Amino acid sequence: MTGVLVEPLTASPMRSLLRHRFSSRVDRALVFLSSEGEDRVVHPRGTSACPYRPPSLTMVRRKAFGQVCWVSLVEHDAAVDAFDRTPDGWLQPSARRTVTWWVSDPVAAARKRLLEQEVPSWIARDLAGRDGASRISGGDPAQADDAAARPGSVRDMECQVPEVGIAYRVHLPAASPLPDSSTRPAVPSDWGDEQRAAYRFYREVVAQGPCSLAALWLLRHPDQAREVLDWTVQNQTLLTDKAEWEHSLVGLLQGLSAADRGFVGIKLAELLSGLGIPHADEVLDRVQGGQSPNTHGYPERQ
Incomplete structure (x- = not known):
């Protein structure tokens, strides 16, 4: 049910009820809406996962429900823009958070005729309200803890949006990877650009081996060409570029x-x-x- 969370029932309610009770599917609930407030739900995980009781066969047979529909229970991932409230009361984007959400109240979602694309805006609105409530205390840790300790708080990482019958869980941002000290050694923080450039230059020269070091020495001390020549003759094994298998x-x-x-x-x-x-x-x-x-x-x- 891409984009559609609530899908009207097109088959017989009695047959659908019986088939759903003995079905192994856990990705949707069968919802019976009543104009008299006797809403019932056949939830694949039983009454422990849903506050509504399933309908009896007699209620379905005498057509006690005005609407019967399927409601998806599949978990979804979404990126949500979080907002901060400015001192003058306006909301401005502050961060982008990743959340996982699902339908927790099939009756509320069915009555709202909720669509999948509408959910991120509901979550963003709920996040803004929770963040605002946590700042009402003006930084008082005790009051902030009280605001965050209520069921479904952001701190619990699972929140409820009862208006549309969904719940969501906020994912913490991934920690930044530590730099690889073996390939990118740290340099002193007080070094300037010139020192950093010189360090990178000499590091590359050393990595290229004795040939580069001998050439660098000759560049700095051209008067010692005879000494460099004698050294290269005496250390040919260090300057050859043959592989071990060749030797x-x-x-x-x-x-x-x-x-x-x-x-x-x-x-x-x-x-x-x-x-x-x-x-x-x-x-x-x-x-x-x-x-x-x-x-x-x-x-x-x-």
Whole structure:
């Protein structure tokens, strides 16, 4: 029932009553409205969830009710604009709150012919009244607690709007995430823009490794170029940009004999040829041409 909370009954009231009593649906109530004030409700959660008693079969048979309808009990989420009252009595938007609301009094919602799109404005009006009541005390904590302690208060996070038969629950705003100290280290609050910019610059230089640091040192001390050159020659392992697997592969190949390296080369060329790498067959033929016939006990190429 999108947008419609109250839907007139189009089937037989007696049949609908019997089917609803034995139904497993919990998302709607069957409401019987009477002009004599004998309103009745068949609530899927029983009389404990609703102050109205269900009708008897005799009442339904003699058509004691002027209107019968379905009322949705589904929970809805909505964004509601909260208002503050100015000193001169006007209301002005103050915040946007997220609420979950539902029909708590099916009879009131049915008599009001409530629509889903009307609910946020009712909640906003109720929030404004509750916030105003909490400020009547002028900041007196005892009176503020009394105002907030009544049933359905904002502090209880569940409020009633009896005029239209709905209840709502206000969601507290999510806490702001803490900054990630591992990626964004905190800097002193008394630093100026120049110090912060210098810090970011040097942090990036350090993150880029010894090459950037050596270049920065040479930029600041060009007269020490000979010392920087000697340092780079002596520390080539720190300045190379090879991955660890490359070092491991080079060490493995260096430990193989010439025949073993030739076999590895053939197998690699075969693999590249099978993957469709251009010129792989040409390289394979050239590598195989430089090898003697199968004298190492390795299997022939299939």
